[in-house]
Amino acid sequence: MTTPLALLFPLLLLPVIKAQVPHWGPCPEPTVQPSFNLKKFMGRWFEIAKLPAQFEKGSCIETNFSMKADQTIRVVSSEILKGELRTIEGTGVIEDLKNPAKLGISYSYVLPYSPYWILSTDYENSALIYSCTDILHVFHLDFAWVLGRTRNLPSATVDKAREIFTSSNIDVSRMVASRQQGCDKTI
Numbered sequence: 359m360t361t362p363l364a365l366l367f368p369l370l371l372l373p374v375i376k377a378q379v380p381h382w383g384p385c386p387e388p389t390v391q392p393s394f395n396l397k398k399f400m401g402r403w404f405e406i407a408k409l410p411a412q413f414e415k416g417s418c419i420e421t422n423f424s425m426k427a428d429q430t431i432r433v434v435s436s437e438i439l440k441g442e443l444r445t446i447e448g449t450g451v452i453e454d455l456k457n458p459a460k461l462g463i464s465y466s467y468v469l470p471y472s473p474y475w476i477l478s479t480d481y482e483n484s485a486l487i488y489s490c491t492d493i494l495h496v497f498h499l500d501f502a503w504v505l506g507r508t509r510n511l512p513s514a515t516v517d518k519a520r521e522i523f524t525s526s527n528i529d530v531s532r533m534v535a536s537r538q539q540g541c542d543k544t545i
């Protein structure tokens with residue numbers, strides 16, 4: 359007997375939904391960083407805050423972006439989980455040449471590129487990242503991050519970031535600070 363896909367689908371989504379709060383309606387369409395300069399964005403970024411408080415329980419999360427010879431982006435993320443440094447490598451691409459701040463990142467050949475939009479950055483201190491996926495045109499699941507060039511950012515910078523997300527119709531009420539203490543292992 360075959361299970362209708364429509365029945366299976368909510369079950370498949372369950373782990374995702376548990377970790378995230380789905381929002382009704384399609385993804386918001388925030389404006390992204392104008393005249394985005396990919397080269398200046400390259401390098402090391404630390405995760406300062408994220409939405410939502412999710413499955414990853416690691417701390418000291420950081421990502422190092424670098425250009426590859428074929429103009430794709432090497433994305434190396436790391437975290438410390440249970441005292442061990444774990445790294446994962448992915449590939450980033452500019453998904454829309456007219457909007458170079460709209461990147462897509464995939465951590466596996468079998469996975470599609472997930473949106474990775476740079477809503478705003480000064481390249482030298484902080485960056486606001488947003489990723490949203492429409493599900494069946496009924497609701498959407500989203501992620502948001504505040505990244506910093508240093509492990510800590512002034513709270514005023516984080517407050518400002520929240521305001522920018524909020525004014526783009528992104529609900530960051532569940533955004534939490536990322537742990538960046540005791541990170542000596544990732545020098």
Ligand SMILES: *[C@@H]1O[C@H](CO)[C@@H](O)[C@H](O)[C@H]1NC(C)=O
Pocket residue numbers: 401402422423424
């Ligand atoms: C980031 O990646 C570049 C290119 O692979 C490498 O040269 C650099 O050492 C890396 N930086 C860190 C902090 O891992």
